[in-house]
Amino acid sequence: MNPAINFCSQCAAPVRFEVPPGDSLKRHVCGQCGSIHYQNPKLVVGTLPVWEDRVLLCLRAIEPRRDKWTLPAGFMENNETMAEAALRETAEEACARVELGELYTLISVPHISQVHALYRARLLDVDFSPGAETLEVRLFPEQEIPWKEIAFRTIALSLRHFFEDRQAGNFGFHAGVVPPPP
Amino acid sequence: MNPAINFCSQCAAPVRFEVPPGDSLKRHVCGQCGSIHYQNPKLVVGTLPVWEDRVLLCLRAIEPRRDKWTLPAGFMENNETMAEAALRETAEEACARVELGELYTLISVPHISQVHALYRARLLDVDFSPGAETLEVRLFPEQEIPWKEIAFRTIALSLRHFFEDRQAGNFGFHAGVVPPPP
Numbered sequence: 001m002n003p004a005i006n007f008c009s010q011c012a013a014p015v016r017f018e019v020p021p022g023d024s025l026k027r028h029v030c031g032q033c034g035s036i037h038y039q040n041p042k043l044v045v046g047t048l049p050v051w052e053d054r055v056l057l058c059l060r061a062i063e064p065r066r067d068k069w070t071l072p073a074g075f076m077e078n079n080e081t082m083a084e085a086a087l088r089e090t091a092e093e094a095c096a097r098v099e100l101g102e103l104y105t106l107i108s109v110p111h112i113s114q115v116h117a118l119y120r121a122r123l124l125d126v127d128f129s130p131g132a133e134t135l136e137v138r139l140f141p142e143q144e145i146p147w148k149e150i151a152f153r154t155i156a157l158s159l160r161h162f163f164e165d166r167q168a169g170n171f172g173f174h175a176g177v178v179p180p181p182p
Numbered sequence: 183m184n185p186a187i188n189f190c191s192q193c194a195a196p197v198r199f200e201v202p203p204g205d206s207l208k209r210h211v212c213g214q215c216g217s218i219h220y221q222n223p224k225l226v227v228g229t230l231p232v233w234e235d236r237v238l239l240c241l242r243a244i245e246p247r248r249d250k251w252t253l254p255a256g257f258m259e260n261n262e263t264m265a266e267a268a269l270r271e272t273a274e275e276a277c278a279r280v281e282l283g284e285l286y287t288l289i290s291v292p293h294i295s296q297v298h299a300l301y302r303a304r305l306l307d308v309d310f311s312p313g314a315e316t317l318e319v320r321l322f323p324e325q326e327i328p329w330k331e332i333a334f335r336t337i338a339l340s341l342r343h344f345f346e347d348r349q350a351g352n353f354g355f356h357a358g359v360v361p362p363p364p
Contacts, residue, residue, distance in 0.1 A: 081290035
């Protein structure tokens with residue numbers, strides 16, 4: 001998920017991959033100006049939008065997992081809050097307007113250096129439509145969720161929590177980890 | 183918090199700052215190989231370690247906020263979970279061993295493109311000591327917390343939640359936002 005770093009983005013000199021003084025991990029360090037180019041996990045933020053008894057899913061138009069279903073979510077941008085990112089992604093991917101609820105799931109995906117965060121959300125209307133990275137947007141009742149065609153395990157896990165919590169009548173907050181695929 | 187990008191880290195050619203096709207935000211785009219160099223928010227993860235009625239704080243040895251008190255926390259690294267990051271930072275900054283509890287606060291700091299996450303934690307012993315980026319580690323009862331000398335607003339906010347929740351006898355999960363300073 002992190003592209004290789006060959007050259008310094010400050011001065012264009014070649015970088016070395018080595019442990020800087022006082023550090024404990026290898027970093028890309030410029031051999032000329034000394035800049036250290038850190039790489040850190042990315043936050044993927046989105047919503048679990050609900051209309052009556054149904055959940056909104058998006059059919060992905062892009063890789064990875066083109067033609068699989070997902071919740072509206074994407075990479076958080078600089079200078080926004082997590083809640084703003086969730087609303088923006090819901091608008092971009094599903095052209096949907098929601099009232100944001102509580103943060104619902106927060107799942108580390110260490111093998112791809114990501115953390116996935118999903119908010120519960122209430123659709124304000126059903127005038128949604130596919131955004132540029134979406135082929136189709138549809139509302140699914142629980143019994144029609146295409147479980148074998150869900151794009152990402154964090155999404156399937158969040159949906160399972162949602163239907164279990166709805167059945168129990170109590171929506172908690174769920175933190176978790178998705179390990180590498182077997 | 184994000185250094186300028188002048189050159190492509192893939193091929194060393196100069197980059198342009200422009201909106202790539204199909205995007206809506208300006209990115210650093212290589213004029214030669216076309217690589218897009220995204221910049222995204224960083225997660226800062228740590229713990230709120232407790233021993234009996236006292237909370238562990240670290241006096242910072244480095245900028246920003248040298249000589250101010252903070253909870254043990256730092257940038258999450260690639261290929262770790264949030265919980266692993268919290269334990270690692272607690273060991274690095276305070277040489278402290280804790281039993282990790284639940285995620286306690288998750289606070290967006292959009293003007294510096296960070297999200298700060300703190301876990302409740304129970305110190306397993308009092309054999310803590312300053313790590314390389316810490317001048318002093320000390321346990322504080324509530325009435326001695328140096329409120330005017332806390333390094334970051336997310337830390338002060340998390341400590342306030344903790345003492346209020348402890349008083350109320352109920353520790354929830356707190357999501358929030360810290361706006362730019364006035």
